[in-house]
Amino acid sequence: MLKVATAGEMRDIDRSTIKKYGIAGTVLMERAGRAVAEKINKLFTVHCSPFTVFIFCGGGNNGGDGFVIARLLHEQGKDVKVFLSAKPEDLKGDAKINYDSAVKSAVRIFSLKKFLSVHCSLLTVNCLIVDALLGTGLSKPVAGDLAKCITLINSHRLSIAQKSGVCLPAGKLQTSNFAVVSVDIPSGISSDTGQIMGCAVKADYTVTFGLPKRGHLLYPGAEHTGELFIEKIGFPDELLASEKIKVNLIEKPDVIKLLPQRPKYSHKGTYGHVLLIAGSRGKTGAAFMSAKACLRAGAGLVTIGVPESLLNIFQARVTEEMVLPLPDKGNGTLSFRAVDAILEFISKKVKVFAIGPGISVSDDISKLVGALIINSKVPMVIDADGINAIAGRSSILKKAKAPVILTPHVGEMARLLEGSRGQGVKGSRGVTAGFSLREKVEENRIDTAISFAKKTKAYLILKGVPTVIATPGGDAFINPTGNPGMATAGTGDVLTGMISALLAQGLSPQNAAISGSYMHGITGDVIAGRKGEHSLIASDMINAIPAVFKSLVEFHAKV
Secondary structure, three states: EEEEEEEHHHHHHHHHHHHHHOOOOOHHHHHHHHHHHHHHHHHHHOOOOOOEEEEEEEOOHHHHHHHHHHHHHHHHEEEEEEEEOOOOOOOOOHHHHHHHHHOOOEEEEEHHHHHHHHHHHHHHEEEEEEEEEOOHHHHOOOHHHHHHHHHHHHHHHHHHHHOOOOOOOOOOOOOOOOOEEEEEOOOOEEOOOOOOOOOOOOOEEEEEOOOOHHHHHHHOOOHHHHHHEEEOOOHHHHOOOOOOOOOOOOHHHHHHHOOOOOOOOOOOHOEEEEEEEEEOOOOOOHHHHHHHHHHHHOEEEEEEEEEHHHHHHHHHHOOOOOEEEEEOOOOOEEOOOHHHHHHHHHHHHOOEEEEOOOOOOOOHHHHHHHHHHOOOOEEEEOHHHHHHOOOOHHHHHHOOOOOEOOOOOHHHHHHOOOOOOOOOOOOOOOOOOOOOHHHHHHHOOHHHHHHHHHHOEEEEEOOOOEEEOOOOOOEEEOOOOOOOOOOOOHHHHHHHHHHHHHHOOOHHHHHHHHHHHHHHHHHHHHHHHOOOOOOHHHHHHHHHHHHHHHHHHHHHHOO
C-alpha cells in the first residue's frame, strides 16, 4: 500500500534524506522542479501563440521549486513570467539559490503586488498557471495579497470554464491551452486535514513529491487537488515505507491479494455461515439487501434473524437465505429476550454475525446489542441501528470477547462519541449529536477514526468521502473508491453484507474491512458508469458484485 503522509512526516523524510543519505536539498529541489516541468510538457500542447506560463512563487521551498520550473521552461523557449510574494532579499537557503539561478537565466521575475496591480489583466485563455505559493507547511489562514492572488486565479479559471462550457467543480478543466497546476499541494489547503485555510487554489493538476498527503485525499482538499501525480524525486524507499507513517491508501493490487480463495475441494461450509440480525416492521428491505449482498460476496450460508411476528413476510420472499424467528415485542421489533436464542445459534452454527440493518431503536434493542457485544465469541459487524443502540456508551466495546467491526456514517459516529444526550441534530433514536461534533468528525475523520479504534479496541469503518478504516493498533486506510450516487438508502446495508461475507471466508477483520470497503465502492462506480449517479440504487450495487469479483479475479490471473 502507498503511505499517506502528514506535513510533519514528509518533513522528516526530507530531513532524513538529506542527513542520512547525503542527498543535498538543492538536488531534491532541482528534481522536484524538473518533475513538474516534465509533467507540464507531457500534459499540454503549447503550440498556440501567444502562450504564457505564469508561475506564482512564495518565499519558502515551494517557491524554490517554482524557480526551478521557471528556469527549465524558460530554457525550453517558453514565455515565462514569475510573480514572487516575498522580497528577494528575504529568500533563504535552497530557495535563494534557485532564485539566483533563475535570474542568471534571464527569467522575468516580478513582485506579486505588480501582478495584482498590472499583470492580472494579462491572464488569457492561452496560459498556464503554476501555483508554487505556499506548499505543505501552511499553518494559518491565507490573507492579504496571497488571498487576493488565489481569488484571482480561481476567478479566471471559472471564467475560462464558463467560456469553454465546462461545469465546475465536477472535474478538471479540459482545455489544451489553459490549466492550473499546483506544486506539492494547492496553496491554501491544509496538508493534514484537507480543509481550506481561508481560501485555496482550485487546481486541475497537482504534482506532489514522495508520498500523497492527507490533504490530497480528504475533502475539500481532494476537490481542489484535481488529478494527482506523485513523483518520488529520489526519496529512499525505506523512508517512504516507514512504519511510523500510520495512514495508507488502498490500491487495487492490495485488494486483489486479499481475495478469498475458492479451492476445488470445498463446500458451502468452507465459506462460512453468517447470521444477520436485521429488519423490523417497515424496514424489512434492509435485511433482504444485506443478506443478498452477503451471498453475492461469497458467504456459504446466510441466516436472517428476524422478529417472529414478521416471519411470514420473510419466508415468502427469501430464496437462498434461511430465516431464524426471534422473540419480539409484538410490534415487529426484537425483544431483549432474543439474546439467548441468538447466542445459542451463534455457538452452534455461525462463523460471523452482523446486527443493525433496519432493526429500529428501543431500550430492548440497546440492551440486546450490548449483551451480544459482551457475550459473542465470534466476530461481529455492527451497522445502522446497531450503532445507534450503543450511542454515548461506546466504552462497552472494550468488553467484547471477539473482534468487532463498526460501520458508522458521520452522524452515527458523532452519536457514538456523544457522552450524553446533548443539544444538536436529532438522531434516529432521539439521541442527539451537536453540529459542532459532526463537523469535528468530518474535518478530522482520519484522526477521529484512529483515536476511536485505539480507545475501544474495535475496527472502525467511518463511511463518507473518503471512507476511512481504522484499527485498534492505530493504523488507518483510506478508500479511494465510490461516488456521490451511493448516497442513497440501503448502500450501507450492502456494505455490511459484503464485509460479513469476507469475514466468514476467513479474512481478518482488518482485511475484510479494507477489501469490503474497496469493492463496495467499486460496485457503486460500476453502476454509476452504466446508469449514472443520479439513478443508482442499492440493489443495483448488489447486482454488480459478481462483475466486480470476476474482474478482480481475472486481473489477478494476468499478473
